[in-house]
Structure formats: structure tokens, C-alpha cells
Amino acid sequence: MNTFLAVIVIFGLLVFIHEWGHLVFAKRAGILCREFAIGFGPKLFSFVRNETTYTIRLLPLGGFVRMAGEDPELVQIKPGYDIGLTFTEEGKVKQLIINNKSKHPDCKVIQVEKIDMERELIVKGYTEDSDELVTYELDRQAVYLYDEKSTQIAPYDRQFASKSIGQRALAIFAGPFMNFVLAVVVLILYAAIAGLPVNESLVGGVTDDGPAVEAGLESGDRIEAIDGEEVSTWEEMTEVIQARPNESMEFDISRDGEAFSVTMTADEREIPEADNIGVIGVMAPTEKTLTGILAFGFTQTYEYTVLIVEALGMLVTGQFSLDALAGPVGIYNYTGEVAAMGILVLFQWAAILSVNLGIINLLPLPALDGGRLLFIGLEAVRGKPIDPQKEGMVHFIGFALLMLLVLAVTWNDINRIFL
Incomplete structure (x- = not known):
């Protein structure tokens, strides 16, 4: 898939789902949503429906929902007009x-x-x-x-500030939450197409070249033993093969109730910064069950969430360098590499990016959804809202610092990829 097309589709979907979450729950609370935008900068396309202007803008780097009362009105009518x-x-x-x-x-x-x-x-x-x-x-x-x-x-009861703390918090939280929902859905689709791995010493398929196809192995064959060493799980089987690159091994196979043996020499595969491993050109077995597919979407999203949170923790404690972060250029480059690996790998990458977007937006930093939730939480504790002008200034400064970080990370991307 073309890299540019892959980036546009994936980022467009992530941003759309995120902002759609804000829009739906804001409208449920009765807030007037003036604009639902994908991208920033000049408008390329727009239409109006149910009080809201839907726009596509030039720079596909995000999006926003403009709710009544969040920004001062551009036009003010004064006495004497x-x-x-x-x-x-x-x-x-x-x-x-x-x-x-x-x-x-x-x-x-x-x-x-x-x-x-x-x-x-x-x-x-x-x-x-x-x-x-x-x-x-x-x-x-x-x-x-x-x-x-x-x-x-926008009558006051249609403005963001007029709603209860719970309604406002839900309208803000809904954006990141929808990114987690999207990740679950994408991973369910992935599992429905690719199937779920089965931990048995079965041949799920064979590659077009390699020792397995030359020896006549077929999908569904069970590998009972290797050089007399019994194996029953996929991990046991691959552990023996990977440990013996360029070595001849005898495989005891059962197929449709019949037993036979074949001899294969494992090819050697190079692994960056690790010992090379042996491979025979077989793919893991898979199965498709409704409960397994649904469970995979939730469990895999949870695992991605834990990994990303742990990585953020390492960044805060200094175990991770800022140089390891990827900005828009880096993500564009990685997406191109992933797209070349096929649609299924692209599904997994989209899910990872969606979880990452959800987590980043929930960080309690100014200009992010987490920062806005923090101010709503402070209002709940204090019993009265923070001065809107002060809050706006904090978010403005936070946004400026965030843009500086993006520029710094982007410069690192350019140095790493092109220089």
C-alpha cells in the first residue's frame, strides 16, 4: 500500500474516531458544537448538518470539536451598532x-x-x-x-461551561476512550482475518521456499519429535529448530493417522544484535472462535496499553532518551515500512497508534484532554471553576511547549532517517 495513502487513512481514522467521541457526548449533554474538523489550517471541504459545520482542513495533523463557550465569540455586537x-x-x-x-x-x-x-x-x-x-x-x-x-x-444553557462537571468530563474523556474502542475493534478484525495462534506442534502453513516445502510438509501435519526429542507445543518445536541453524535434523511427522519421517537442514536467519536462528519455513497454526476473537481484541489492547505506559514511565525516570521518540516524520516512515509488510501488520500498527493516541491525550498536561480533565477535577475539589482566562493561558502555553517538543522530535526523526 502506498505510504502516503496508508498514513492518510490511518491518521484520518484515528483523529475522526477521537473527535467523534467528543462530538457525540457533547451533543448528548446539549452542548452546541459549532465545528467538527479533521486537520488544521485552511478549509478544503465543509458542509453543515444539525447545527454543526463539518470540515476537512489542509494539514492532516489532528482535529478538533469547537464547542460553544470554549472560545470568545469572534463578533461582538455593542450598543450603538x-x-x-x-x-x-x-x-x-x-x-x-x-x-x-x-x-x-x-x-x-x-x-x-x-x-x-x-x-x-x-x-x-x-x-x-x-x-x-x-x-x-x-x-x-x-x-x-x-x-x-x-x-x-449560543444560549448559556447550550455552552460547555453551563453543563455539570460529570457531563463536561465525559465529553472530554470520550475522545481518548474512543481510541481504545477503535483499537479493540481493529484487533478483533485482525483476529477474524488472521486467526488466533494455537500452541501445538502443528504446521499451519509452509512458505513458498525453504526446507519444509522441499521436504513435502503440508498444512495440518503434526511434528511429533525432532531427532527423537518429543515436542507437543509450538514453543517447544521452534525452540529446538531455532537453536540448530544449518544442522540436519530428523522430523517424525503424523498426517491423517499415518506416521513418517523426513530429514531437513534448518536455514540460518540473521537477527539484529542477537544470535542467528534456524528456520524451516513453516507458519504457526491458527484457529477462529468467536469468543477467542473477541477476547483477543480486549486482551491485546490491554497489553499494548501496559507496554506504552511502561515506556512513558521509563521516559519520565530517564531510562528512555527523548531521542528514542518518534514524531510525525518518524511515524510516517514507520507506517511505510509496516504497510510494506501487508494489511494485517498494518492493522496491528493502527491499533498501537490508536492506544498511544488515547494514552497521550489522557496525560495531565495543558492543551491535552488530560489537562482539561485536570482543571475539571480541580473545579470539583474547589467547588468553583478556575478563572477561564487563567486556564486559557495555561493551555496556550502548554500548546506552545507541545509544538516545540514536536519540532524537536521531528528534527531527531530527520537526522535519524535522512542524515
Whole structure:
């Protein structure tokens, strides 16, 4: 598979699932989600559905869900502004036209005296032909137009901050959690296709070349003994063969109730930074059971999680060097190598990356989901939220430091791969 295509598909899936988790649970809590984006930078494609703008952006390095109340509104309407209003059949304001009012000749123009688009949902002002102060009620789904771009207002009860601690925490936690779910699903698919290893001294298959195919071994053959040494498990069999490269061995085989013997000399395979091993060109036996396949998805995800957490612990304690980390360039390179090994290996790699993304995002660091959960936890302990401006500044600084780390790791990738 083409490396670029593999990277786009895998990263697109990981980011989509992560952000989809945020989106679903935010919407369940009643939060207005203004945008669901895959990538950063300029928009390449977008459409609107159920209050949310779905966008694909130029740089495929992540994504985001923009929830109402997390960022200040880009357009603020202040007293003294002249704006245009259009109305629903019930007489409520459905559009607030900030500029280009000439393109909306049917709108009613007023000079704003007071406007509240969050709690009271009203706009007060003076019309062009009257000095009387008039109050208009805003529809809960009213929009304001600026340069003909439509943005839905966000009543306070539709904003992130208005929700309970549990609802907000769940909306944040759902992103990383969905990465673990994705890993389980991908590994279940892997097991369903490849099967599960069986620890028996059976020939699951033979390679196109090698001692086994030359000796006439077939899938389903059972290796009973090697040079008179009985073997019953795959580990026992491979241990004997690997320990004797370039040595002739006699294999006692049973096939369909018949016994026979063959002599094979194990080929020698080089192992980096280890002793070479012997191989005869046979593949491990596998089986496919529903319970085994389902269990494999969960147990393998758990094992990947433990390995990654242990590696992070070694990084913190200094047992791991930052030079060992891989950034976007390194992951791109590794993905190309994995893609060349086949779709099944790519499945495993995608699962590892998904678990890794979930764990990294749960770290209690600013700008990550774990950092946001930390602030929600502090609010639960204190009984009141942290000042939004202070929290925003912490996340901004954290994001800047995170980008510096990414740049440093990327430079290491370039040195390691290309220089």
C-alpha cells in the first residue's frame, strides 16, 4: 500500500474516531458544537448538518470539536451598532445582520441599545423611523450574519461551561476512550482475518521456499519429535529448530493417522544484535472462535496499553532518551515500512497508534484532554471553576511547549532517517 495513502487513512481514522467521541457526548449533554474538523489550517471541504459545520482542513495533523463557550465569540455586537433583523413567523428574531444590510432589503434596521444573546435572549434598540425603545426576543436558534457568514447564537444553557462537571468530563474523556474502542475493534478484525495462534506442534502453513516445502510438509501435519526429542507445543518445536541453524535434523511427522519421517537442514536467519536462528519455513497454526476473537481484541489492547505506559514511565525516570521518540516524520516512515509488510501488520500498527493516541491525550498536561480533565477535577475539589482566562493561558502555553517538543522530535526523526 502506498505510504502516503496508508498514513492518510490511518491518521484520518484515528483523529475522526477521537473527535467523534467528543462530538457525540457533547451533543448528548446539549452542548452546541459549532465545528467538527479533521486537520488544521485552511478549509478544503465543509458542509453543515444539525447545527454543526463539518470540515476537512489542509494539514492532516489532528482535529478538533469547537464547542460553544470554549472560545470568545469572534463578533461582538455593542450598543450603538446598527444591525438588521429578520423574524420568524412567531415574531422572534431569527437573523441579526451585522453588515451588508443592503443585501437584505426586507430586514428591519435598529440601533442597538442593549443585547443579550446568552441569558435573556433579547435585543433592544431604536428603529430608523421612531425614537421609541423596542425590545425583540431572540429565537433560541437565531443566527448572526457577518460578511454573509452565518453563526448560530449560543444560549448559556447550550455552552460547555453551563453543563455539570460529570457531563463536561465525559465529553472530554470520550475522545481518548474512543481510541481504545477503535483499537479493540481493529484487533478483533485482525483476529477474524488472521486467526488466533494455537500452541501445538502443528504446521499451519509452509512458505513458498525453504526446507519444509522441499521436504513435502503440508498444512495440518503434526511434528511429533525432532531427532527423537518429543515436542507437543509450538514453543517447544521452534525452540529446538531455532537453536540448530544449518544442522540436519530428523522430523517424525503424523498426517491423517499415518506416521513418517523426513530429514531437513534448518536455514540460518540473521537477527539484529542477537544470535542467528534456524528456520524451516513453516507458519504457526491458527484457529477462529468467536469468543477467542473477541477476547483477543480486549486482551491485546490491554497489553499494548501496559507496554506504552511502561515506556512513558521509563521516559519520565530517564531510562528512555527523548531521542528514542518518534514524531510525525518518524511515524510516517514507520507506517511505510509496516504497510510494506501487508494489511494485517498494518492493522496491528493502527491499533498501537490508536492506544498511544488515547494514552497521550489522557496525560495531565495543558492543551491535552488530560489537562482539561485536570482543571475539571480541580473545579470539583474547589467547588468553583478556575478563572477561564487563567486556564486559557495555561493551555496556550502548554500548546506552545507541545509544538516545540514536536519540532524537536521531528528534527531527531530527520537526522535519524535522512542524515
